[in-house]
Amino acid sequence: MTNLRxxxxxxxxxxxxxxxxxxxxxxGIFTSTDKDKLPGTRISVLALExxxxxxxxxxxxxxxxxxxxxxxxxxxxxxxxxxxxxxLAIGDAPKRAWTVxxxxxxxxxxxxFAEPVVAGGRIYTMxxxxxxxxxxxxxGKRAWRVDTAPEVEEDNAFLGGAICIEQNRLFxxxxxxxxxxxxxxxxxxxWRVAVETPIRxxxxxxxxxxxxxxxxxxxxxLAADTGRKLWNxxxxxxxxxxxxxxxxxxxxxxxxAALTSGELVALRTDNGVALWNETVVAVRRTEAAASLPDxxxxxxxxxxxVYAVGQSGMLAAIDLRTGRRVWDLPVAGIHxxxxxxxxxxxxxxxxxxxxxxxxxxxxLWVTQLPRFEDEKNREDRIVWxxxxxxxxxxxxxxxxxxxxxxxxxxxxxxxxxELNETSSLSPxxxxxxxxxxxxxxxxxxxx
Numbered sequence: 001m002t003n004l005r006x007x008x009x010x011x012x013x014x015x016x017x018x019x020x021x022x023x024x025x026x027x028g029i030f031t032s033t034d035k036d037k038l039p040g041t042r043i044s045v046l047a048l049e050x051x052x053x054x055x056x057x058x059x060x061x062x063x064x065x066x067x068x069x070x071x072x073x074x075x076x077x078x079x080x081x082x083x084x085x086x087x088l089a090i091g092d093a094p095k096r097a098w099t100v101x102x103x104x105x106x107x108x109x110x111x112x113f114a115e116p117v118v119a120g121g122r123i124y125t126m127x128x129x130x131x132x133x134x135x136x137x138x139x140g141k142r143a144w145r146v147d148t149a150p151e152v153e154e155d156n157a158f159l160g161g162a163i164c165i166e167q168n169r170l171f172x173x174x175x176x177x178x179x180x181x182x183x184x185x186x187x188x189x190x191w192r193v194a195v196e197t198p199i200r201x202x203x204x205x206x207x208x209x210x211x212x213x214x215x216x217x218x219x220x221x222l223a224a225d226t227g228r229k230l231w232n233x234x235x236x237x238x239x240x241x242x243x244x245x246x247x248x249x250x251x252x253x254x255x256x257a258a259l260t261s262g263e264l265v266a267l268r269t270d271n272g273v274a275l276w277n278e279t280v281v282a283v284r285r286t287e288a289a290a291s292l293p294d295x296x297x298x299x300x301x302x303x304x305x306v307y308a309v310g311q312s313g314m315l316a317a318i319d320l321r322t323g324r325r326v327w328d329l330p331v332a333g334i335h336x337x338x339x340x341x342x343x344x345x346x347x348x349x350x351x352x353x354x355x356x357x358x359x360x361x362x363x364l365w366v367t368q369l370p371r372f373e374d375e376k377n378r379e380d381r382i383v384w385x386x387x388x389x390x391x392x393x394x395x396x397x398x399x400x401x402x403x404x405x406x407x408x409x410x411x412x413x414x415x416x417x418e419l420n421e422t423s424s425l426s427p428x429x430x431x432x433x434x435x436x437x438x439x440x441x442x443x444x445x446x447x
Contacts, residue, residue: 052331052352052366061357061364063409066341068391074118074428076164077202077298078336082251084302086340088390088429094446097433098140099420103127105441106424113200113245114162116437117170118430120184124170126163127441132172134187137431140445144187150176160200162247164210169224171210173199179212179222191227195220201245204255209269211248217259219248221272231272235259246336251301254320256308258295264308266323276323280310298336305358309333309346317358327361335426340389345408347384347396353406367411373400385426390434397423397436403446420444 068089071079079085102125106112114126123137130149135142148161160175165184172180175198181190197214204211209230210222217235222228237260248257254275256266262281267274280295299308301320309315315331318324331354337346343364344356353367373380384404386396393405393414399422405414421438428435433447 052329052348052350052354052363054363054365061362063343063355063364064341065343065389065392065408070432071430072118074116074430075166076117076204077115077162077247078249078300079428081204081206081249082301083247083249083298083336084300084339085429086389087392088388090390090429090432090434091447092391094417094434096420097445097447099442099444100135100140100142101441102133102135102437102443103131103145103441104129106439112425112437112439112441113160114202114437115425116428116435116443117163117165118428118435119165120168122184123430123435123443124163124165124184125437125443126161126172130161130172130174130176132163132170132182132187134184135443137433137445140443146182146187146189148172148174148180148182150174150178160198160245162200162202164203164205164247166205166208166224169205171203171205171224173201173203173212175200177214179203179210179220179227181210181224181227193222193227193229199245202247204247204250206250206255206269211250211255211257211269213245213248213257213259215245215260217261217263219255219257219265219267219272221255221269233257233265233267233272233274235263235265236261246296246298249299249301249306252304252320254301256299256301256306256320258297258299258308260295262295262310262312264295264299264306264318266306266320275321278316278318278323278325280308280314280316281312296334300337300339302339302358307337307339307344307358309335309337311349315346315356317361329356329361329363335385335387338387338389338394340408343408345387345389345394347387351382351384353387353394353396353411355408355411365411367406367413369413383424385424388427388429390429395427395434397425397427399424403427403434403436417446 066087068087070089104127112128116125126132133145161173168184170182170184177198180192197216208224219233221230246258265277295310297309306318313332316328317326332349351369351371355364384396384398387394396404402416421440423438
């Protein structure tokens with residue numbers, strides 16, 4: 001196994017290494033055979049302080065999902081600014097249409113944190129060295145490429161940054177403590193401003209405002225047209241954090257930022273006044289990785305609620321207006337939960353795929369996925385990014401170099417598709433196409 005692939009098995013921790021999990025094979029959208037399907041009951045069997053189990057105490061809930069709908073844009077990390085993308089559409093049997101180099105991938109010196117964004121018939125990427133590239137979304141032909149990193153000493157790494165887009169402006173955050181706006185048509189720089197500390201999370205843009213969160217837990221709002229600082233909010237810093245960060249969620253005049261201290265803070269988008277803050281920290285877990293309070297996963301806003309999962313072991317639903325906790329579950333995760341209709345899907349750090357009824361907080365099913373490529377010797381941890389609900393499949397990509405599909409109705413593993421390379425970033429979807437930016441820095445389209 002190459003150093004790069006081993007690096008892909010580390011889910012972006014500063015002080016500790018983590019692992020998620022993997023599995024096998026799909027019918028319909030990918031391919032499957034009976035021998036590839038996982039046997040047994042879909043319940044966690046990990047020797048932890050607790051086991052996730054479906055709640056079977058009341059009448060069985062029928063999982064009814066919204067109809068799949070296509071989208072022409074994927075403007076930021078997590079999709080739209082509220083991160084609630086519900087049920088997307090893709091073809092029945094997607095195949096790789098093209099693969100292009102998007103620049104420097106994740107390595108020992110730098111890591112790529114930026115998920116691609118799609119708008120106006122183009123897909124945009126940012127590599128580990130801060131180079132932003134625009135491609136034609138249909139053909140993969142390169143339109144332009146711009147180096148956004150400032151001039152630094154050769155030994156310094158760029159380390160971080162991501163992108164989002166609104167109204168033909170591409171916004172770029174930087175591990176060099178800068179925020180930029182580029183013309184999405186030409187790549188020409190419109191403005192560049194400095195912030196106090198580096199930013200390793202994607203920006204979120206909504207209604208003419210760009211929201212960023214620095215590694216010191218400062219939330220900053222900038223004017224999208226000029227870069228002028230509108231307001232800032234200072235949260236409590238954390239001593240040990242995940243290497244990365246989560247884009248804030250914005251909806252209904254409220255921005256919700258997940259901080260490395262384990263706090264969720266809700267702020268007014270117009271003036272930054274705090275509405276409430278809540279912690280997503282559990283103290284039950286004893287693993288070293290789970291002791292970090294960091295919230296690496298993006299929060300999701302949907303139907304007046306905020307859904308967030310913390311690294312330390314808590315998945316919570318919180319009322320957007322009051323900050324009142326509606327329910328919580330002992331789930332640890334570093335990837336954004338996916339909400340569709342009245343149901344939430346997530347992947348835990350213990351390699352469990354789960355479905356939750358958002359109305360009650362009841363767990364409806366749990367699927368245990370293998371955690372190691374070598375299960376016998378418990379070696380080579382498998383890391384999955386996702387899930388995303390697309391055409392009645394939950395799609396995950398990961399360190400096995402595969403995209404995995406799981407039934408959202410039962411948790412059954414349906415199938416897989418071979419990818420170019422391992423991927424630490426969640427796929428993005430637009431115009432019935434799945435785009436995957438892998439750890440080698442290659443961008444592939446599947447349709």
